[in-house]
Amino acid sequence: MQCEQCGTREAVVHLTQIAEDQVTVVHLCEKCAADRGFDTGVAASQTPLGGFLATLSSLGELGPSEADTERCPVCGAGFDDFRKTGRLGCAACYTTFSGPLRELMRRLHGAVAHAGERYRSAPSAAGEAPAALPDPVEKLQVQLREAIAAEDFELAARLRDALRGPRD
Amino acid sequence: MIDLRLIPDGGPGWLDASGPENHLVLCTRIRLARNLDGLPFGTRNSPDERERLLDDVLRAAERTSGLAGATTWRLDRLDLSDRHLLHERHLVSSELAGLDPSRPVVSGAACLWQGGVGVMVNEEDHLRLQGFRSGLDLDAVYRATDLLDDELGQRLPFAFHPEFGYLTTCPTNVGTGLRASVLIHLPALVLTKEIAKVLQGLAQVGLTFRGWYGEGSEVVGNFFQLSNQTTLGKSERDLLDHLGMMVRQVIAYEEQARQVLMREAPAVVEDKVWRAYGLLRYARTLSFDETMNLLSGVRLGVGLGLIEPVGLYALNKLLIYSQPAHLAALEGVPLDDPGLAVRRARYVRSVLDAEADRHRGGPSARMEGNG
Numbered sequence: 001m002q003c004e005q006c007g008t009r010e011a012v013v014h015l016t017q018i019a020e021d022q023v024t025v026v027h028l029c030e031k032c033a034a035d036r037g038f039d040t041g042v043a044a045s046q047t048p049l050g051g052f053l054a055t056l057s058s059l060g061e062l063g064p065s066e067a068d069t070e071r072c073p074v075c076g077a078g079f080d081d082f083r084k085t086g087r088l089g090c091a092a093c094y095t096t097f098s099g100p101l102r103e104l105m106r107r108l109h110g111a112v113a114h115a116g117e118r119y120r121s122a123p124s125a126a127g128e129a130p131a132a133l134p135d136p137v138e139k140l141q142v143q144l145r146e147a148i149a150a151e152d153f154e155l156a157a158r159l160r161d162a163l164r165g166p167r168d
Numbered sequence: 169m170i171d172l173r174l175i176p177d178g179g180p181g182w183l184d185a186s187g188p189e190n191h192l193v194l195c196t197r198i199r200l201a202r203n204l205d206g207l208p209f210g211t212r213n214s215p216d217e218r219e220r221l222l223d224d225v226l227r228a229a230e231r232t233s234g235l236a237g238a239t240t241w242r243l244d245r246l247d248l249s250d251r252h253l254l255h256e257r258h259l260v261s262s263e264l265a266g267l268d269p270s271r272p273v274v275s276g277a278a279c280l281w282q283g284g285v286g287v288m289v290n291e292e293d294h295l296r297l298q299g300f301r302s303g304l305d306l307d308a309v310y311r312a313t314d315l316l317d318d319e320l321g322q323r324l325p326f327a328f329h330p331e332f333g334y335l336t337t338c339p340t341n342v343g344t345g346l347r348a349s350v351l352i353h354l355p356a357l358v359l360t361k362e363i364a365k366v367l368q369g370l371a372q373v374g375l376t377f378r379g380w381y382g383e384g385s386e387v388v389g390n391f392f393q394l395s396n397q398t399t400l401g402k403s404e405r406d407l408l409d410h411l412g413m414m415v416r417q418v419i420a421y422e423e424q425a426r427q428v429l430m431r432e433a434p435a436v437v438e439d440k441v442w443r444a445y446g447l448l449r450y451a452r453t454l455s456f457d458e459t460m461n462l463l464s465g466v467r468l469g470v471g472l473g474l475i476e477p478v479g480l481y482a483l484n485k486l487l488i489y490s491q492p493a494h495l496a497a498l499e500g501v502p503l504d505d506p507g508l509a510v511r512r513a514r515y516v517r518s519v520l521d522a523e524a525d526r527h528r529g530g531p532s533a534r535m536e537g538n539g
Contacts, residue, residue, distance in 0.1 A: 001268075001384050014384070025379060025386050075208045087211040087292070091203060091327035091335045094342075105332070105339055110374075111401020114333025116344035117314075119326050140318070143311055154283065155312050161233040162319060 003029035072096040170241070170250045170497070183488060185480035187303015191471045192419055194351040194391065194484065196301050197258070198309045200317050201293040201336045201345035203327040209337040210274075210292050218276030218290045225289050228323035229280055234316045238282035244275050249503040252493035254279060255381065258300070262381065264291045284309075285316050292337045293345075295320070304415060306348055306408045314404075333400065343400030348408055349378070350415045355390040355468045356425035357418075359437075366421055367392075374398055375414055380460075389460030389487070394418065426472060441469030445478070449520050453509040459490045459516060477527040478520060486519055 001011045009029035071078045077089030079097050088094065094101060102112045140163050147156040187193070203209060204224075207217060222242075229235035243251055243265055251265035251273065259279055266273025278289040288296040297320070299313035327335040333343040341347070357363040367377055378393040379385035394415055396407045429437045444465025448454070454462075467483050469475035488494055490512055496503045499511050 011384075027384070075212050077212065085211065087337045088209060088339070089212045090208045091205055091329070094329055094332055094335050101332075101339060105342065105400055108340060109343065109398040109400035111343075111398075113331055113401065114329070114343045115401055115406075116333060116346070116403045119321060119328035119334065140315075143315060147311060150308060150311075152308050152311070155308070155315070158233040158283075158312075159315060162315065 001027055003027065003032050005029070005032040005035075070096065170246070170253055183481065183484045184302050185484055187301055187305050189419060190303040190480060192353050192422060193304040193415070194302075194353065194487075195258075196303065196305050196309045197298060197349045197351070198306070198313045199296050199298040199347050199349075200313060201334065201341045201347075202295040202297060202317070202320075202324075203335055203337065204294050205325045205327045207294065210290060210294065211337055215275045218274065221294055222276045222278050222289050224324060225278075225287065225295065225320075226280075228320055229287065231323060232316060232319035234285045234312070234319065235280050235282050235287065238280040238286065241279045241281075243273050243277035243279065249493050249496060252503060253497055256488070256491040256493050258381070259286065260288055261291060261296075261383075262385075264288050285312050287316070287320070293341070295324075304350055304412070304419075306350075306412050310348070310404065310408055341399050344402075344404050344407065346399055346404055346407055347395055348411050349382075349393045349395040350411065351380075351391055351393050352415065352418065352422075353389070353391055353464065353467055354418070354422050355464050356429055357422050358390050360425045360428060362421065362425055366418060370394065370414060370418070371397075373410075373414060375411060388457055389464040391460075391464075426468075430472060437468075437472070438474055441465050441472070441474050445469065445475055445520075448516050450517070451513045454490075454513040454516060455509055456490055456492060456512070459512060460487070463487060463490075477524045479523065482519055482523045486516060490516065 003009045003011045004027050006029060009031065011027035012030050013028045013033040015026045015028065015033070069078070072089055072093045073096065074092035075089035077093055079100060082088055082093070082097065088097075105112050140159055144156055144159040144163065147153075147159055187195070204221065207213060207221060210218075213221070226240065229238060241250075241254060241260075243254070243260065246254075248267075251260070251267065254260045255262055255265045255267060259281055262268065263271065264273070264277050264279065266277070274290055276290040280287050280289070284301060285297070285299045287298065297313055297316050299309040299316070301309045301312075329335055334345040336342045336345055354363060354366075357366055370377065374397050375394055376397040377387075378395065379387040380389065380391050380393075382393060394411070396411050399407070402410075444462040448459070448462045448466060463483055463486055466475060466478060467480075470478060470480060470483065489498055492508060493503055495508060495512055495515060496505060498515065499505075501508070501511070505511070
């Protein structure tokens with residue numbers, strides 16, 4: 001999305017304005033927002049993208065210089081590519097650039113370690129169903145009990161089907 | 169052109185106004201970003217790799233309980249109006265639909281949908297699993313989406329890092345990959361000019377807001393999408409509990425603001441909602457934005473018990489079918505039809521007339537309003 005004022009730079013600040021009982025959102029680039037006297041740091045933090053880009057630009061000062069020349073051995077992306085686009089090239093980039101990314105994640109999320117569900121199963125290389133795992137069935141049974149307790153019968157039926165195993 | 173019957177009113181499960189807090193909350197949505205190990209992310213993969221990914225996902229989906237027999241749309245094979253239609257239904261992102269002319273739809277872009285859950289394929293991330301429910305129901309949406317995640321994850325090798333969690337193209341989504349959103353109507357907070365404070369408060373506790381169509385979109389009709397901003401460092405349960413708690417707080421603020429309005433300026437509020445109803449009922453041309461704003465006034469009137477002859481389901485239906493691509497499909501005209509504003513006004517009148525007739529006590533809502 002382009003800045004509504006200059007029409008050239010990417011809009012990273014999304015300002016909510018209220019006038020005549022109507023809410024409007026004005027999309028501005030960081031420079032035009034600053035020209036209008038808005039504190040871009042605060043405004044940018046209202047959107048993940050705005051906050052992300054602000055953090056990313058500040059990372060230029062902090063990222064280890066060797067990261068700029070290092071390239072991901074799997075996809076070939078460099079950290080400079082990430083700086084430009086905000087997008088990584090492949091899963092291996094997280095390992096290749098783990099140093100500066102850890103710092104970025106600390107700033108973005110206030111944490112660097114995953115605390116959610118852990119992925120436990122993957123298919124074999126041939127793409128076939130994986131070997132039986134102890135957890136999924138137990139988890140499905142718990143989910144089924146919860147769905148029934150919540151009277152979510154549509155989901156309960158699907159959980160029951162899932163517990164019965166693959167259809168083919 | 170996509171047959172609208174393929175995406176019936178109940179499709180996204182958010183029109184029927186049956187969910188908790190449905191007087192304020194239109195729907196709850198959860199999406200989980202997932203990528204496959206050993207395949208470049210969406211920013212760097214080739215057309216062949218995207219095609220193979222789609223084949224793998226379709227094969228895996230057929231073996232799940234949630235998406236076996238799902239409707240599948242290949243965005244790269246749909247014309248622009250159909251892609252707009254799916255976007256207006258909130259089934260696909262603007263990016264996947266290629267609505268920005270500078271970023272056209274990519275080959276292999278697809279969307280699968282069935283019974284309130286689905287998956288976008290070849291978006292920024294390889295997979296974006298999603299679930300919808302009417303009203304505020306984070307737990308139910310998460311249960312359904314989590315089940316789909318488990319089933320697909322047993323058949324596709326998701327990229328997972330022991331320290332960082334689920335790996336995503338953009339580090340703003342890494343960890344849980346979870347973005348939970350609640351689409352909520354907050355007209356009284358806007359009218360009392362309290363909304364900016366509320367939104368700033370939400371930003372301070374790690375939540376964010378977006379417009380009607382999600383990230384980067386405008387707020388229209390006083391609908392705000394409230395969602396978690398961070399995805400790493402907290403469990404899915406903690407993220408959902410926190411969002412749910414804050415949304416309930418926002419609901420309380422909105423209800424307080426409504427009480428203030430009715431205490432301080434009841435005649436002004438009543439006039440505002442009936443003017444909105446009157447315009448919708450009798451206008452001969454209506455733009456989409458004007459329709460959304462007027463519907464907001466009527467919805468507020470229904471919530472306050474000021475307007476009886478229209479139900480929430482009809483209002484939800486009007487929200488969806490007043491959108492350009494839906495209206496064009498409904499009327500069988502092109503998206504750039506110059507008479508769309510006239511057609512919109514006629515459509516809105518017909519729905520409100522039918523609602524007034526359905527309402528017991530008299531054929532004319534205006535008479536009841538005056539009584």
